[in-house]
Structure formats: C-alpha cells, structure tokens
Amino acid sequence: MLTAHRLSKRFGATVALSDIDLEVEAGETVSVLGPSGSGKSTLLRVISGLEVPDAGSVLWNHADVTLLPAHARQFGLMFQDYALFPHRDVAGNVGFGLRMAGGSASEVEHRVAEVLELVGLSGMERRRINQLSGGEAQRVALARTLAPAPRLVMLDEPLGSLDRSLRERLIVELGEIFERVDSTVLYVTHDQEEAFTIADRVAVLRDGKLIQAATPEDLWAAPAGVFVSDFLGFSNRFAATAIDGQADLGWATVPVDVPDGPCQVVLRPDALIADETGKITVTVAGSVFRGDHYLARTTTESGSQLSISTPTRPHPGQRIRIRLDPAGILALTE
Amino acid sequence: MKIGRGLLIGIPVGFLTVFYLYPVASILLAGLVEGGGLDFTPFGDVLTSASLRGVAWFTLWQAAASTALTVLAAMPIAYVFARFEFPGKRLLSALLTVPFVMPTVVVGSAFLALLGSSSPLGINLNRTIWIIFAAHVFYNVAVVVRTVGGLWSHLDPRMEEAARSLGANRWQAFRTVTLPLLRPAIVAAGSIVFLFTFTSFGVILILGGLTYATLEVEIYRQTTVFLNLPIAAALAVFQLVGVTAVLWVYSRYQRHREVGLSLLPRLAVARRPSTPRQRLAVAGMIAYLGAIVVLPLAVLVARSLDTGNLWRFYRALTETGSGSTAFVSPAEAIGNSLWIAGLATLIALIVGMSAAAVVAYSSGPAARTFDLFLMLPLGTSAVTIGFGMLVALDWPIDLRANVLLIPLAHALVAIPFVVRLSVPVMRSVQPRLREAAAVLGASPLRIWREIDLPIAARALAVSAGFAFAISLGEFGATSFIARPDTPTLPIAIFRLLGRPGALNFGQAMAMSTILMAVTAAVVLLVDRLRIRDIGEF
Incomplete structure (x- = not known):
C-alpha cells in the first residue's frame, strides 16, 4: 500500500505540490486527474524518488521510503514521452530493469518474451527503437515498466501522444493488463474519460492541491466543487441563491440541498429530459453532431444558455419542451 | 562523486x-x-614600422575578404544540402569535410599545382592574392556549409512559403525570412573562418612567397630568420588581441543559436528534387562542388605522378x-x-x-x-x-x-x-x-x-x-x-x-x-x- 503523507514541493516561487495526502491500496488503480500544471507529474516524480519533497513523506506498507533513492524503491514509472533508450533494441529496453535486478541472461530473455506477449508485441525483441510506431513505442515503454514486476506501477499520461482511436483501444487493453498482473497502479492523466475508464478511484488535482479523491461514481454524483464539476464537463451551471431548499434560476425553480445563501446549480446531462408535456420551453440556437446524439445550444425564456442532448438534429429556432429530473441536479457552494 | x-x-x-x-x-x-x-618599446617598434603595419593591415583585410568569399561560395552548397535529398549526398558531404582537415601544407601545394606557374588550366595566379583566396575558400568552405546548412536543414520551409503566399518573390522571401533566421549561424561560421584565415600560416608561407605575410608568418620569420624575439612577442600580443575579439563575437552568437527557433527534424525538410529547375540546381551544385573541392585534390594526385615514369x-x-x-x-x-x-x-x-x-x-x-x-x-x-x-x-x-x-x-x-x-x-x-x-x-x-x-x-x-x-x-x-x-x-x-x-x-x-x-x-x-x-x- 502506498501512502503519500502531506507531500509539498515548490520550484522557486511555483508551488507544485501542497500538502497532498493520498493512499493507493494493494491491487487498486488510482487515477490522478488534473489540467496541465496541476502538479500531477511532480507527484509521480516525488513518489518515484526522482525528486525529494520539501515536506511530507512517502510510505510503502507503512515504511518510510522518502529518502530511499529512486533505483532502490522498486517503483516503476512510465514516462510521458516514454524515454526509451535509443542505443538499445526492444529487448534491451524491456530487459533493462531485470538486468539491474541481477537476472541471468536466460531469465531476462524468458521474461522479456513473456512481457512482450502480454503487451501484444511478441517477436519484436530485435527491433530498433527508432523503427517503432507511436503505439508500439507506447507498448514497449509499458513492457519495460512492467517487466521487473514493480511494487507500484506509475504511468504519466501514457496515452497522451497517441491519436484518439488508438487511445480508446489501448485504455481498455491497459485496464485488462493491470487486472491480469494484479498491479497497484497510479495513473496520471488530464483526460476525464480515460481516468473514469481505468481507475477504481480518481484523485483530482488543482494547483498542487488535492481537491477530491473518490470513485468515478461518487465523483459523478457529487463533485466537490465548481472546479471538479467543470472539469467533468458539466456545462450547464448557473449562479443562484438558495432559500429554504429552493433556488430560482429565472426560468425554473429547482430543489437544492445547501444552506441558504449564494450557490452554484449544476444540471448534469441526465437532469434534462426532452418531454412533450414538460413545463419548460427552450429555443434552439445551434447544434453539434456527437455521433450517437446531438448537442443543442438553446436559450431559455429568461435568456439563459442551456445545452441539451437530443436524438435528432434540432433546427435553429425550433422550440423544445423539457422537464428537469431532480436526481441530476447538483448544488455547489464553492 | x-x-x-x-x-x-x-x-x-x-x-x-x-x-x-x-x-x-x-x-x-x-x-x-x-x-x-x-x-613597451617593441610595441612602439611594431607600430612605427611601415612594413609591420602593412603586415597587420594585410592580415586583417585578407581575412575579411577570404571570409566573405567563403560564405558566398558556401551558401549555394548549404542550400542544396539542406533542402534536397539525392543519391550520393552522404559521400559528397564527407568529401566536403576533407579539405577542412587537410594539412595546410597540402592545401598550399595543391593550389600551387592547380594555379601555379605550370597550371594545367593555364591560369597562373602564383604570387597573387587570388591564389591565397582560392586556397582559403577551399579550406574553409566546409565550416560554413556544416554550420549554416545544419541550421538551414532544420528550418521550416513553410515559413518561406508563407512569405511567398504573402506576395514576396523568391529573393525577397530569402532575404526577409530565411537569411535573418540563418544569421546567427552565418556569423558564427564566419567568425571561425575569419579566425582561421586571420591566423593563416601554411597556406601563406607556401603561396605568399615574399610578397604576402600574415602576422602569423611574420612572427615565424622574426623568430627563425631575424631572431628578433621582442618584436615577435609584440606581434603575438597584437594577434592575440584580435583573436580574442573575434572569439568573443563567436561565443555570443553561439549562445544565441541555442534559443528560440522552431526547428523540424531534418527528414521533414529535405526532399528529392522534383522540378527540372530543382534537378538543375542539384546537378549544378555537384558540378560546382567538383570544381572547388575535387579539382585541386585531383591535380595534386596528377602532379604526384610522372608522365614518363608513373x-x-x-x-x-x-x-x-x-x-x-x-x-x-x-x-x-x-x-x-x-x-x-x-x-x-x-x-x-x-x-x-x-x-x-x-x-x-x-x-x-x-x-x-x-x-x-x-x-x-x-x-x-x-x-x-x-x-x-x-x-x-x-x-x-x-x-x-x-x-x-x-x-x-x-x-x-x-x-x-x-x-x-x-x-x-x-x-x-x-x-x-x-x-x-x-x-x-x-x-x-x-x-x-x-x-x-x-x-x-x-x-x-x-x-x-x-x-x-x-x-x-x-x-x-x-x-x-x-x-x-x-x-x-x-x-x-x-x-x-x-x-x-x-x-x-x-x-x-x-x-x-x-x-x-x-x-x-x-x-x-x-x-x-x-x-x-x-x-x-
């Protein structure tokens, strides 16, 4: 079990990490989610031992490893740009960690073949690094990280530089591979879908601070604030004032579960239901095709902007009747 | 540690x-x-001697002229190397480097054979400044091609294309976009060439005869012929000052080279010549390279063989x-x-x-x-x-x-x-x-x-x-x-x-x-x- 205890790190005037507390249980996959510059990579570098924290500690099964050098931690780290060794072939890269651990040539060879099979690159041992495609390089980097069977596997935006279709395929494969080798995984990404797909728990980072750590379901159900809600892509958010459990949005009054005072009301996509008998009427301004649905930009009668998903293409000027499902309404106070 | x-x-x-x-x-x-x-009298002696002042002046202007000629001669080669892929490019590029490491004495003798009194071309430039210039260009052209071509081969050609699409003609696009971007490399390479020609020794000693002497040659003469150590030392001081100034310029531009250009991998820039005009440019460059690099070396080999008794x-x-x-x-x-x-x-x-x-x-x-x-x-x-x-x-x-x-x-x-x-x-x-x-x-x-x-x-x-x-x-x-x-x-x-x-x-x-x-x-x-x-x- 990994424990990050009150980790802090600054670079000059920039605060990269501020008082981070995070735990990863054995066999669990935790995704660290945040925009660029939120301190995600620094967190991985501190945990892996490549950076020394200014304050706080890193523990493995309750033993302090904060001052243990990187090479003695047995934590694997897959770099964002892979950092494959250009002067070694695929086998030389994948077997590197095993050789460092003192494996014999035949052990190394055997394990390299095994791991290459795991990532779907059987027989590629002798390929040169500069002959690999983007997806292949990614798999080699993953194989290199997994080969020595590290106690903890850390991945820094492992799919960041790949194109969309490849990313969607690989994220599923990654999850299956982690499942098969029963790894403890810390997975850094800025992509909310990626995090939700792979993680048992998601930790949201902002400006070096841990904002919320929860299962994807809990995060979806109850984002801890405006930042998380926006980051999850909930675009219908309105400033309002809560009075006696009610908030008036100007075009609808919705139930809210916050004390009286200013608040932010978020309508998740599942809160807005197209319904011929609905009491709310909106006017379509434009729409975007999203494959399995259309996303309509609409205006309420009081002039508020509202995004609604519709099964057919709405025409500008068209009027749609909707109703609100209270289960999809969130009220946030920060 | x-x-x-x-x-x-x-x-x-x-x-x-x-x-x-x-x-x-x-x-x-x-x-x-x-x-x-x-x-300080030796310094005074140097400054008051008309012949020594002449040596200093000659050293300076021949270095400046040699540098300018070398840059001019090298730019077309740098361009073709940077922008085109063609068969034999690697070999040509290696061949181009040969003169640079060639012993100055060999360069001197090669040009003596090529443009001397028994020139196979019928051009006798012996004892003129032109034979010195020719040897200096031959010797240093690789420095400019390597440095400028190195940067050029990574410059995004779309920048020049953007200028063309905005109405600039070929020359304007080159002058207003490419040339300014290449300037740090040109100045850096130019400083190195200036340095080498400013301190030119073997080439001048062989080709300059008694007419032309650089400070370097004069120091040698003062020491070995006239045994006048104080004058030689004073000359060495003057030369050291000049050299330090050039090195300073060089290091300044070296540092500038390291910043702020969006560079592409070489392969993304160079392509095979496709239009007749481009093929002509590449073929012309190969012929030109042959004339200024291969010819002197070939003549050297030819003159080492005796017609009667090979x-x-x-x-x-x-x-x-x-x-x-x-x-x-x-x-x-x-x-x-x-x-x-x-x-x-x-x-x-x-x-x-x-x-x-x-x-x-x-x-x-x-x-x-x-x-x-x-x-x-x-x-x-x-x-x-x-x-x-x-x-x-x-x-x-x-x-x-x-x-x-x-x-x-x-x-x-x-x-x-x-x-x-x-x-x-x-x-x-x-x-x-x-x-x-x-x-x-x-x-x-x-x-x-x-x-x-x-x-x-x-x-x-x-x-x-x-x-x-x-x-x-x-x-x-x-x-x-x-x-x-x-x-x-x-x-x-x-x-x-x-x-x-x-x-x-x-x-x-x-x-x-x-x-x-x-x-x-x-x-x-x-x-x-x-x-x-x-x-x-």
Missing part, C-alpha cells in the same frame, strides 16, 4: 595551464620585460640520403607522423573528454566561462603556441628539445575540437533517460555505464578520428618545435617544396597525396560513425 568531478576539472585545467597559459604568458613577458623592468616520385620517397645532413628519409617522416598522431590523440581524448563531461553536465556562467577557456587554444595561433612552448618549457624539466613536445602541442590544438564534438553528444543524453534507468533500478554508477558511456563512445570514436587527422596535418606549431632530425610529414613536405628541381616538387606532391589519402580515409571513416546533425562547428 566529488573526487571524480574534481579530477574532471583538474585534468583540463592543469594541462591547459602548463602547456598553454604558461607558454603564452611567457611570450607576453618576453615581449614586455627588458632588463628587469617593463618595456611512380618515380613515390619510389624516390623510399630512397634515403640526398646529401644534406638534416635530411631524413620520407618513410621515417611518415613513421614519425603516425606515432606522434597516435600519442596526441590519446592525450587530446583524455583531456578533452574530461573537459567535455564538465561542460555537458553543468550550466550557468561558470560553465560558460570554462567552455570559452577551453576554446582559447583554437583562437591562439599555432605559431604562438609552438613559439611559447619553445620559450617557456625549460623548467622544471627541459622539454624544449624533447620530441614529446610535438604530440603535446598537437593535443593542445586538437582539444577544442574534441570538446566541441563531444559536448553535444553528451548533452543529447536526455535527463529523462537517466531517470528512466534509475526507476528501473540502476544506481548512479550503473546509469553512467549503461546510458552515458555507450552513447559517448561514438563521440569518443569521432573525436579520436578528428584529433588524429589534426595531428597528422598540424604545421604551425610543429614548424617551431620539430627538431631537424624528427620531421613530421607536413614539415618534410615543406622542406621538399623549398628545394629546387622537378624531383623535389614531385616528391612533395607524392607525399602530399599520401597525407591527403590518410586524412581523407580517417574523415570518411569518422563520417560513418558520426551521429547526424550534432557536433557541428
């Missing part, structure tokens, strides 16, 4: 202090100290005894050159690689100053170094008469090259790779062995090749410190050129051809190892 670093800094600093700073400082003192006090001059090289007491058989000179080059290479590698490691792994003003300090021998004329060693190194052990002084001097000349070639390779090892090795369980020592060393090994091989070639061709310093009975190849060639008669001239050509073949072989070998796009001057 601490001790290792101390040693890495200590070796180059110690070596340069003893074999460079101390000798050069001794020259300054020799010029300034007279009878226990400071004496191998006569080569056979004569193996025969000993030609009356003179100082005569040493050419075979022996070849042997001298080889062992001296081997030893010089070893010394240059040990000192240069330690220094390169320090420069590559540190940053900040201190590292930059150290870097500049390492470049100083490149900027100091070889004659000054040889002269200085001769003046200074009599204590604590008298090295002046020791033949080991030659490899030491050669190593000194080669060290800046070793550093310049190795630093980019060492720096190309991204910190990421070391970090990746660390998280995979490699200790710091193991990281060095597994990551840094294998990558630096190629730099080592390339540097060794260059150091060897430099030592084989070194003439300026050697002309001072070589003893009559232990000449190197260039010295033997120079001696042969100074003797009358077709046999001596033919032998000089034959020896030059051998020297050229050996250096060319080394350069071509090195080029195969060379990691693309790095280690450019």
Whole structure:
C-alpha cells in the first residue's frame, strides 16, 4: 500500500505540490486527474524518488521510503514521452530493469518474451527503437515498466501522444493488463474519460492541491466543487441563491440541498429530459453532431444558455419542451 | 562523486595551464620585460614600422575578404544540402569535410599545382592574392556549409512559403525570412573562418612567397630568420588581441543559436528534387562542388605522378640520403607522423573528454566561462603556441628539445575540437533517460555505464578520428618545435617544396597525396560513425 503523507514541493516561487495526502491500496488503480500544471507529474516524480519533497513523506506498507533513492524503491514509472533508450533494441529496453535486478541472461530473455506477449508485441525483441510506431513505442515503454514486476506501477499520461482511436483501444487493453498482473497502479492523466475508464478511484488535482479523491461514481454524483464539476464537463451551471431548499434560476425553480445563501446549480446531462408535456420551453440556437446524439445550444425564456442532448438534429429556432429530473441536479457552494 | 568531478576539472585545467597559459604568458613577458623592468618599446617598434603595419593591415583585410568569399561560395552548397535529398549526398558531404582537415601544407601545394606557374588550366595566379583566396575558400568552405546548412536543414520551409503566399518573390522571401533566421549561424561560421584565415600560416608561407605575410608568418620569420624575439612577442600580443575579439563575437552568437527557433527534424525538410529547375540546381551544385573541392585534390594526385615514369616520385620517397645532413628519409617522416598522431590523440581524448563531461553536465556562467577557456587554444595561433612552448618549457624539466613536445602541442590544438564534438553528444543524453534507468533500478554508477558511456563512445570514436587527422596535418606549431632530425610529414613536405628541381616538387606532391589519402580515409571513416546533425562547428 502506498501512502503519500502531506507531500509539498515548490520550484522557486511555483508551488507544485501542497500538502497532498493520498493512499493507493494493494491491487487498486488510482487515477490522478488534473489540467496541465496541476502538479500531477511532480507527484509521480516525488513518489518515484526522482525528486525529494520539501515536506511530507512517502510510505510503502507503512515504511518510510522518502529518502530511499529512486533505483532502490522498486517503483516503476512510465514516462510521458516514454524515454526509451535509443542505443538499445526492444529487448534491451524491456530487459533493462531485470538486468539491474541481477537476472541471468536466460531469465531476462524468458521474461522479456513473456512481457512482450502480454503487451501484444511478441517477436519484436530485435527491433530498433527508432523503427517503432507511436503505439508500439507506447507498448514497449509499458513492457519495460512492467517487466521487473514493480511494487507500484506509475504511468504519466501514457496515452497522451497517441491519436484518439488508438487511445480508446489501448485504455481498455491497459485496464485488462493491470487486472491480469494484479498491479497497484497510479495513473496520471488530464483526460476525464480515460481516468473514469481505468481507475477504481480518481484523485483530482488543482494547483498542487488535492481537491477530491473518490470513485468515478461518487465523483459523478457529487463533485466537490465548481472546479471538479467543470472539469467533468458539466456545462450547464448557473449562479443562484438558495432559500429554504429552493433556488430560482429565472426560468425554473429547482430543489437544492445547501444552506441558504449564494450557490452554484449544476444540471448534469441526465437532469434534462426532452418531454412533450414538460413545463419548460427552450429555443434552439445551434447544434453539434456527437455521433450517437446531438448537442443543442438553446436559450431559455429568461435568456439563459442551456445545452441539451437530443436524438435528432434540432433546427435553429425550433422550440423544445423539457422537464428537469431532480436526481441530476447538483448544488455547489464553492 | 566529488573526487571524480574534481579530477574532471583538474585534468583540463592543469594541462591547459602548463602547456598553454604558461607558454603564452611567457611570450607576453618576453615581449614586455627588458632588463628587469617593463618595456613597451617593441610595441612602439611594431607600430612605427611601415612594413609591420602593412603586415597587420594585410592580415586583417585578407581575412575579411577570404571570409566573405567563403560564405558566398558556401551558401549555394548549404542550400542544396539542406533542402534536397539525392543519391550520393552522404559521400559528397564527407568529401566536403576533407579539405577542412587537410594539412595546410597540402592545401598550399595543391593550389600551387592547380594555379601555379605550370597550371594545367593555364591560369597562373602564383604570387597573387587570388591564389591565397582560392586556397582559403577551399579550406574553409566546409565550416560554413556544416554550420549554416545544419541550421538551414532544420528550418521550416513553410515559413518561406508563407512569405511567398504573402506576395514576396523568391529573393525577397530569402532575404526577409530565411537569411535573418540563418544569421546567427552565418556569423558564427564566419567568425571561425575569419579566425582561421586571420591566423593563416601554411597556406601563406607556401603561396605568399615574399610578397604576402600574415602576422602569423611574420612572427615565424622574426623568430627563425631575424631572431628578433621582442618584436615577435609584440606581434603575438597584437594577434592575440584580435583573436580574442573575434572569439568573443563567436561565443555570443553561439549562445544565441541555442534559443528560440522552431526547428523540424531534418527528414521533414529535405526532399528529392522534383522540378527540372530543382534537378538543375542539384546537378549544378555537384558540378560546382567538383570544381572547388575535387579539382585541386585531383591535380595534386596528377602532379604526384610522372608522365614518363608513373611512380618515380613515390619510389624516390623510399630512397634515403640526398646529401644534406638534416635530411631524413620520407618513410621515417611518415613513421614519425603516425606515432606522434597516435600519442596526441590519446592525450587530446583524455583531456578533452574530461573537459567535455564538465561542460555537458553543468550550466550557468561558470560553465560558460570554462567552455570559452577551453576554446582559447583554437583562437591562439599555432605559431604562438609552438613559439611559447619553445620559450617557456625549460623548467622544471627541459622539454624544449624533447620530441614529446610535438604530440603535446598537437593535443593542445586538437582539444577544442574534441570538446566541441563531444559536448553535444553528451548533452543529447536526455535527463529523462537517466531517470528512466534509475526507476528501473540502476544506481548512479550503473546509469553512467549503461546510458552515458555507450552513447559517448561514438563521440569518443569521432573525436579520436578528428584529433588524429589534426595531428597528422598540424604545421604551425610543429614548424617551431620539430627538431631537424624528427620531421613530421607536413614539415618534410615543406622542406621538399623549398628545394629546387622537378624531383623535389614531385616528391612533395607524392607525399602530399599520401597525407591527403590518410586524412581523407580517417574523415570518411569518422563520417560513418558520426551521429547526424550534432557536433557541428
């Protein structure tokens, strides 16, 4: 079990990490989610031992490893740009960690073949690094990280530089591979879908601070604030004032579960239901095709902007009747 | 770790202090100290002598003109190399580098053969400034092509295309977009060429006759012919000041080169010539390259062969005894050159690689100053170094008469090259790779062995090749410190050129051809190892 205890790190005037507390249980996959510059990579570098924290500690099964050098931690780290060794072939890269651990040539060879099979690159041992495609390089980097069977596997935006279709395929494969080798995984990404797909728990980072750590379901159900809600892509958010459990949005009054005072009301996509008998009427301004649905930009009668998903293409000027499902309404106070 | 670093800094600093700073400082003192006090009269003598002022003026303007001509001659080649892929490009590029490491003596003799009194082209430029210019362009064109072409080959061609789409014609697009972007490289390369031509020695000594002399040649004459040490020292001081100024400009632009350009991988830029106009450009460039690079070397080879008795001059090289007491058989000179080059290479590698490691792994003003300090021998004329060693190194052990002084001097000349070639390779090892090795369980020592060393090994091989070639061709310093009975190849060639008669001239050509073949072989070998796009001057 990994424990990050009150980790802090600054670079000059920039605060990269501020008082981070995070735990990863054995066999669990935790995704660290945040925009660029939120301190995600620094967190991985501190945990892996490549950076020394200014304050706080890193523990493995309750033993302090904060001052243990990187090479003695047995934590694997897959770099964002892979950092494959250009002067070694695929086998030389994948077997590197095993050789460092003192494996014999035949052990190394055997394990390299095994791991290459795991990532779907059987027989590629002798390929040169500069002959690999983007997806292949990614798999080699993953194989290199997994080969020595590290106690903890850390991945820094492992799919960041790949194109969309490849990313969607690989994220599923990654999850299956982690499942098969029963790894403890810390997975850094800025992509909310990626995090939700792979993680048992998601930790949201902002400006070096841990904002919320929860299962994807809990995060979806109850984002801890405006930042998380926006980051999850909930675009219908309105400033309002809560009075006696009610908030008036100007075009609808919705139930809210916050004390009286200013608040932010978020309508998740599942809160807005197209319904011929609905009491709310909106006017379509434009729409975007999203494959399995259309996303309509609409205006309420009081002039508020509202995004609604519709099964057919709405025409500008068209009027749609909707109703609100209270289960999809969130009220946030920060 | 601490001790290792101390040693890495200590070796180059110690070596340069003893074999460079101390000798050069001794020259300054020799010029300034007279009878226990400071004496500035030699400087006054230099400034009031019309002939010496003439030498200084000639040195300056011929260097400026040679630099301008070299840049002009090199730009079309740099353009074609940067923008086009064509068969034989690698070989041509290697061939282009051959003149640069060619011994100055060989370059001198090649142009004497090509444009001298018995020119096969019927152009006799002997004893004119033009033959000197031609030799200087030939010798330095690779510096400009490598440096400017290196940057050019990474410039995004779309920038020029954008200018074209905005209504600029070809020339305007080049002048307003490409040229300004290339300027740092042009200035850096120009400074180096200026430096080499400003301190030109072998070429001028052979081609300039008594008419033309640079400061470098004049220092040599004042020392060896007129035995006027104070004047020679004063001249060396003047030259050192000029050289330092140029080096300063160079280092400024070197630093500017490292910032702020969006560069593309070379492959994304170069393409095969597709239009007739482009094919013509490539074909024209190959012909042009043939004319300015291959022709002089070909003529050299041709003149080393005797029409009646093809191998006569080569056979004569193996025969000993030609009356003179100082005569040493050419075979022996070849042997001298080889062992001296081997030893010089070893010394240059040990000192240069330690220094390169320090420069590559540190940053900040201190590292930059150290870097500049390492470049100083490149900027100091070889004659000054040889002269200085001769003046200074009599204590604590008298090295002046020791033949080991030659490899030491050669190593000194080669060290800046070793550093310049190795630093980019060492720096190309991204910190990421070391970090990746660390998280995979490699200790710091193991990281060095597994990551840094294998990558630096190629730099080592390339540097060794260059150091060897430099030592084989070194003439300026050697002309001072070589003893009559232990000449190197260039010295033997120079001696042969100074003797009358077709046999001596033919032998000089034959020896030059051998020297050229050996250096060319080394350069071509090195080029195969060379990691693309790095280690450019």
